[in-house]
Amino acid sequence: MACLTDDIERYLLRMLGEGVTLEIQRAEVADRFGCAPSQINYVLLTRFTPARGFFVESRRGGGGYIRVSRLPEDAWGEAGDLPEALDQATAEHHIARLVEARRLTPREGALLRAVVSRDVLNLPLPLRDRVRAAVLRAGIGGALRWQQEYANGVQRVGMEP
Amino acid sequence: MACLTDDIERYLLRMLGEGVTLEIQRAEVADRFGCAPSQINYVLLTRFTPARGFFVESRRGGGGYIRVSRLPEDAWGEAGDLPEALDQATAEHHIARLVEARRLTPREGALLRAVVSRDVLNLPLPLRDRVRAAVLRAGIGGALRWQQEYANGVQRVGMEP
DNA sequence: TACTGCGATAGTCAGAGAACGTCAGGCCGG
């Protein structure tokens, strides 16, 4: 069963695709999907997170709105400032963001997602989240650093930047 | 003595076909066989193990599912029977071999090498080598599995809209 | 102007419901 949350997520992503900022009315979207208005908050809370590269702002009252936009890439800080510990969901959000921004290939995303999974890092809990963060940082760093080395190598041979 | 577990295994294998990712609902399959839902977990645990080249993931809650996939023998190959524990040098050797064989891109190699490094998996020693092996297996599997899902999609079974 | 009340939004939170996971223990054939 494709759940409502996933449907609404797809809908918003499609709307968002056409511009950098999307402005919606909560009640209008809820109506379109025949659900409670607070469902929209749930979708935004669980799917359009900062870790995934989204920014949400809103205003209440007459003429109120909810705005969803993508964070500019340079506001992310790459892998450098990921937190010391990461739960699985947040780690996957970070990966999704990097794939969407084409910093990682989808296959690299799948690789990393597998690697940070709960079952693979089979460790007791405060530790597991710390190792996951370290692994994710290293993985992202490893891939991006390779890119740089590769680019430099090519440049030495005389290609254009 | 056609036991239930064997029946369910056969059923899932038939659904799974070649190189397809299968998506099921635990309760639906349990119903079909008139058994307890946890029986499905037992089948997955004892028959669809990573050692046999299977991969199982799931999501709980409304709209939950269980996904089963298998890597084709030739893609999984030598990576499939990596030992239970791996020191860093051996792990890197395996990675190099897979890159050489074009199972992984050089960049994926760099990613994995970073991830299995001693400093990243900062754990006491008998444990570290075990986690490293698990991480490596998962990473390779994750990458190869993506390929397959991308090509063949997901086969959903049961429950129509 | 300043205040006040009202309608129109959106936010929060607890809780119900829908999946799946785990585990101790019963059962049964060899």
Place this chain on the structure above:
DNA sequence: CCGGCCTGACGTTCTCTGACTATCGCAGTA
């Protein structure tokens, strides 16, 4: 009696709703 099969009770996670709360703009009024 041992090991594999199977279940049921209980735990965890995710979704969705409804009641209640907070905020905003505007119109009317002193």
